[in-house]
Amino acid sequence: MTKEKKFYNALKDLFVGxxxxxxxxxxxxxxIKTKYYEKGIFPKLKKDIKEALKxxxxxxxxxxxxxxxxxxxxxxxxxxxxxxxxxVYQNVYEKVYTDDKDVILFWKTHMLYYVKTDRLFKSLDxxxxxxxFSFDASKLKHKKAFEKxxxxxxxxxxxxxxxxxxxxxxxxxxxxxxxxIDEILKSIKKKGINITEEILxxxxxxFEKQSEVDYFINKNAKEFLKEQFNLWFYQYVFSGESEWTxxxxxxxxxxxxxxxxxxxxxxxxEDELVEIWNKPKFVLNSNYVITLDRIAxxxxxxxxxxxxxxxxxxxxxxxxxxxxLGIIDKNVSMPTLKGKILNKxxxxxxxxQFLPVDTKHFNEKIKLKxxxxxxxxxxxxxxxxxxxxxxxxxxxxxxxxKEKIQTIYIDPPFxxxxxxDYFYSVKYKDSTWATMLENRLRLAKDLLKDTGSIFVRCDYxxxxxxxPLMNEIFGKENF
Numbered sequence: 001m002t003k004e005k006k007f008y009n010a011l012k013d014l015f016v017g018x019x020x021x022x023x024x025x026x027x028x029x030x031x032i033k034t035k036y037y038e039k040g041i042f043p044k045l046k047k048d049i050k051e052a053l054k055x056x057x058x059x060x061x062x063x064x065x066x067x068x069x070x071x072x073x074x075x076x077x078x079x080x081x082x083x084x085x086x087x088v089y090q091n092v093y094e095k096v097y098t099d100d101k102d103v104i105l106f107w108k109t110h111m112l113y114y115v116k117t118d119r120l121f122k123s124l125d126x127x128x129x130x131x132x133f134s135f136d137a138s139k140l141k142h143k144k145a146f147e148k149x150x151x152x153x154x155x156x157x158x159x160x161x162x163x164x165x166x167x168x169x170x171x172x173x174x175x176x177x178x179x180x181i182d183e184i185l186k187s188i189k190k191k192g193i194n195i196t197e198e199i200l201x202x203x204x205x206x207f208e209k210q211s212e213v214d215y216f217i218n219k220n221a222k223e224f225l226k227e228q229f230n231l232w233f234y235q236y237v238f239s240g241e242s243e244w245t246x247x248x249x250x251x252x253x254x255x256x257x258x259x260x261x262x263x264x265x266x267x268x269x270e271d272e273l274v275e276i277w278n279k280p281k282f283v284l285n286s287n288y289v290i291t292l293d294r295i296a297x298x299x300x301x302x303x304x305x306x307x308x309x310x311x312x313x314x315x316x317x318x319x320x321x322x323x324x325l326g327i328i329d330k331n332v333s334m335p336t337l338k339g340k341i342l343n344k345x346x347x348x349x350x351x352x353q354f355l356p357v358d359t360k361h362f363n364e365k366i367k368l369k370x371x372x373x374x375x376x377x378x379x380x381x382x383x384x385x386x387x388x389x390x391x392x393x394x395x396x397x398x399x400x401x402k403e404k405i406q407t408i409y410i411d412p413p414f415x416x417x418x419x420x421d422y423f424y425s426v427k428y429k430d431s432t433w434a435t436m437l438e439n440r441l442r443l444a445k446d447l448l449k450d451t452g453s454i455f456v457r458c459d460y461x462x463x464x465x466x467x468p469l470m471n472e473i474f475g476k477e478n479f
Contacts, residue, residue: 003061007068011262012037013075029276033079033269041265048261052254059251066255070232071262074225078120080216081225081270083108105468107431111224112216113277113391114436117428120213121151121170126206131195132165133203140170151208152179155187166193170207179204214432217277222267229259280396281388287360290370292341294380295357296348298373305369307345310338314361322355394443405447408454412437414462434465441473 001009053060076084121137136156149172156167166188181197188195218224237252295302295309309315319337322328328337341352359367374380386393414433428436444454454474458466471479 003064007064010072081218109435115215221270225263293353318361411457
């Protein structure tokens with residue numbers, strides 16, 4: 001392979017990462033990024049390099065060799081730009097040292113936004129004993145960040161080739177769905193193939209051993225890469241030069257100009273990703289939980305609305321929820337409850353005045369009637385429950401709650417994958433965990449009042465990372 005081809009391969013890896021199969025919003029962005037490289041950047045860059053090398057064509061091989069040496073250090077499977085392969089760490093540490101701090105926590109993903117951790121599943125052929133298993137991951141819809149989902153396998157339209165190749169479609173399980181191994185074995189045996197459950201499970205295990213990848217976005221790719229290039233340029237190029245002719249200086253200038261053009265190309269798309277990542281998100285769905293006493297407190301209109309609520313078809317689901325939560329007697333009947341909530345249909349019973357009405361059980365028309373009772377809904381509500389990826393939730397509510405929160409309590413699970421009793425993944429590299437936490441703690445600081453407090457629960461496993469982070473963001477003097 002020529003040095004030129006080697007460089008372009010590394011650049012493509014740096015820019016778009018490894019080829020990803022499947023479906024998700026983030027993966028669609030990566031596919032757009034691939035097209036941006038192939039249709040826009042690659043042809044323009046080749047043209048610019050050809051023009052720049054006209055005065056000294058003999059510099060071509062060295063140019064590509066040096067470009068490869070620099071850019072290959074920042075390749076990652078996810079296309080994220082950070083300290084992936086950095087053999088000379090002292091160059092990094094020079095930038096970490098400051099005059100005002102004698103101890104600083106450094107980790108190689110500190111300049112990134114953490115997006116998600118996911119398995120980079122690819123379609124794969126696996127041979128076990130005399131059998132070949134073909135796994136199709138092309139329609140795999142990638143899970144959300146932090147979700148912990150199992151892979152399930154289905155025979156691909158009962159497709160079995162040549163009595164030896166068995167094809168599967170791969171997907172993430174929804175709900176309690178599982179791989180129906182017994183049914184798969186029956187279907188295979190009907191085709192005259194004698195295969196055991198042990199062989200089948202071995203094939204599944206081999207497929208699932210594919211690599212897990214962390215996805216990041218660089219907060220300022222241009223600044224980061226230019227800073228790293230200048231350090232590398234001095235350390236590896238200038239320090240080794242003994243000949244300083246006019247021609248040599250111009251060659252090195254071309255090297256720097258081309259490198260900076262590449263950095264500009266990369267940073268353009270990375271900056272777009274940063275904007276998308278930090279853009280406040282739309283609320284997909286919202287509902288309100290309001291106790292009956294607050295509705296009744298609005299006078300005759302409130303009492304009339306309670307009558308409509310208890311006679312609405314959605315009231316049956318509301319009652320089921322109350323019983324499930326243990327708020328009312330499980331044996332009380334619907335007619336009895338309806339008769340007891342309102343005394344003679346005119347006043348609210350004190351025994352049931354604090355029952356919470358959740359608008360999710362009722363249609364939009366009655367929901368709007370309920371909300372219209374309140375002139376200042378924000379003032380009337382005394383709590384918010386938000387279901388979201390936590391960074392996006394904090395970022396979206398920031399304009400409304402900036403410097404208004406009195407107390408924050410978080411309990412970030414630290415790498416307890418085997419012992420964790422959670423429905424989401426908690427297996428992180430230390431650097432990934434530090435980045436995930438740093439991103440969210442900075443937003444949390446913006447939400448806190450000057451007199452506010454934040455409590456972070458963490459044992460000895462993570463304290464060595466957490467404490468320096470808290471010192472940096474909230475100030476050591478505030479501990």
